[in-house]
Amino acid sequence: MNDYAVLWDWLSFGVRWLHVVTGIAWIGSSFYFIALDLGLRQRPGMPAGAYGEEWQVHGGGFYHVQKYLVAPAEMPDHLTWFKWEAYSTWLSGFALLCIVYYAGADLFLIDRNVLDVSAPVAIGISLASIALGWLLYDLLCKSPLGQNDTILMLVLYAIVVFMAWGYTQLFTGRAAFLHLGAFTATIMSANVFMVIIPNQKIVVADLIAGRKPDPKYGRIAKTRSLHNNYLTLPVLFLMLSNHYPLAFGTQFNWVIASLVFIIGVLIRHYFNTVHKRAGNPHWTWLVAAILFVVIMWLSTVPKILTGEPKVAEANQVFIASSHFPAVRDTVLGRCSMCHSPEPFYDGVTHAPKGVVLDTDSSIADHAREIYLQAGRSHAMPPGNVTAITPEERALLVAWFEQAR
Incomplete structure (x- = not known):
């Protein structure tokens, strides 16, 4: 099971990277041609059917580009199509x-x-x-x-x-x-x-x-x-x-x-x-x-987040908080199945982003992330798979804001 999960994770990595590469290619060509089209200028003596032209300089050379609004009089010998960038981006994204x-x-x-x-x-x-x-x-x-x-x-x-x-x-x-x-x-x-x-x-x-x-x-x-x-x-x-x-x-x-x-x-x-x-x-x-x-x-309605104390000082404040025992029980009960040295949630082979929440100090170290991901927002647990309650989320918020 673990080998399958690791291979699946690598598959996700590879497809994600492919999606990024193809997306860059598509967006780059799209932005370039829109800028080129908007920058076209007309001048006397242009070829028949030409709508506009643009002179550009890049990479040590000059480029002279002409656009035909409909088409040139004859089919060019070589024609470059810009389509696979879009197709590959969508296919890799759907995958x-x-x-x-x-x-x-x-x-x-x-x-x-x-x-x-x-x-x-x-x-x-x-x-x-x-x-x-x-x-x-x-x-x-x-x-x-x-x-x-x-x-x-x-x-x-x-x-x-x-x-x-x-x-x-x-x-x-x-x-x-x-x-x-x-x-x-x-x-x-x-x-x-x-x-x-x-x-x-x-x-x-x-x-x-x-x-x-x-x-x-x-x-x-x-x-x-x-x-x-x-x-x-x-x-x-x-x-x-x-x-x-x-x-x-x-x-x-x-x-x-x-x-x-x-x-x-x-x-x-x-x-x-x-x-x-x-x-x-x-x-x-x-x-x-x-x-x-x-x-x-x-x-962050109704409160916009501001700064936070230095980590070393904050750790002691967070642990000393009267809310901490209940917070620790909540984190260990709702988060540790994934955020532990040896996760036991099905399909999770290592703690997401390397965040381990199994000790008092590690919980305090990640107080801000816990506050943002599981208190202020509902990002964690994903899909609320561990059924964290609104009261527990309110507890995480109260703990962090009191300690700050």
């Missing part, structure tokens, strides 16, 4: 979803206090919601609403907010954030697979056949690509959010996720405006910073 959240559904996906369902039911809800996201988005883009970018984006944002709330009513906080990211990332990948690349193939086929391509295919592909551009930063945050329990494990986690989308859009708006040479909207950073402070406040 990771299966390895971590589906195979470990009882630990990472299901929270019995939120929705008491079996693992197959939870996995079915997950798959259905991700597929529904693309279908709904695509229908909206093809509907009359798709003719008005502002209204379309407002409607799509309302759907995102609803899904952020909905996922917190179905899964653990950690899984809710991950699924909101997967929901959005699937829309982005499907844009490439179902719209952008097929449209480009239609244009190529017309060129090969000697027909004049219809410009609508290019316009549609560009719109979907721009949507992807604005969704990228929120998806990045959501995919990394499992490291931040104060974001996903708190009462207003769905509001936090919704605000993260606005912050991501603001930041992309800044860079897109600068690349377009249409100004320097510094106000976007101010608004983003204000929203981030709001997120901090929401994560």
Whole structure:
């Protein structure tokens, strides 16, 4: 059993690394081409059909790039397609979803206090919601609403907010954030697979056949690509959010996720405006910073965390607290099955992140983490598998705040 668990952990490691590598490749090319497109300039004497050009310098050389809004008059001898980055990112991400959240559904996906369902039911809800996201988005883009970018984006944002709330009513906080990211990332990948690349193939086929391509295919592909551009930063945050329990494990986690989308859009708006040479909207950073402070406040309502005493002094204060005996019993009863030198929880071969909570001093050493992960937020235990009670969480909060 232990050998199987170790191999599974290495599989998770390998797929996670693959997901990071392919994600970087996709995001890098996406950001580059959006910046290139926004920076194009027109000049007299350009080739027939050319929409704009850009001169760039990088790596000691100069690059002269020209864009054809529809297509050049003849098919080029060599054509590079940018598609496998998107496909590989989604496939590796879905594989990771299966390895971590589906195979470990009882630990990472299901929270019995939120929705008491079996693992197959939870996995079915997950798959259905991700597929529904693309279908709904695509229908909206093809509907009359798709003719008005502002209204379309407002409607799509309302759907995102609803899904952020909905996922917190179905899964653990950690899984809710991950699924909101997967929901959005699937829309982005499907844009490439179902719209952008097929449209480009239609244009190529017309060129090969000697027909004049219809410009609508290019316009549609560009719109979907721009949507992807604005969704990228929120998806990045959501995919990394499992490291931040104060974001996903708190009462207003769905509001936090919704605000993260606005912050991501603001930041992309800044860079897109600068690349377009249409100004320097510094106000976007101010608004983003204000929203981030709001997120901090929401994560710790009604008290924002401040500093803490030095570790050596804090240890004695935490151990001397009148709450400590009850806290120790809670930690040993609810946490030590994983956080011990030899974990005995099924599938856990070593203490997560090397955190061992089996002595008074080790509990005091990790007082802040216990407070954040199991007191202020519900990040631990994952899915509340050890059934820690609200009273015990309140005890952990009272212990830490009294000692500080």
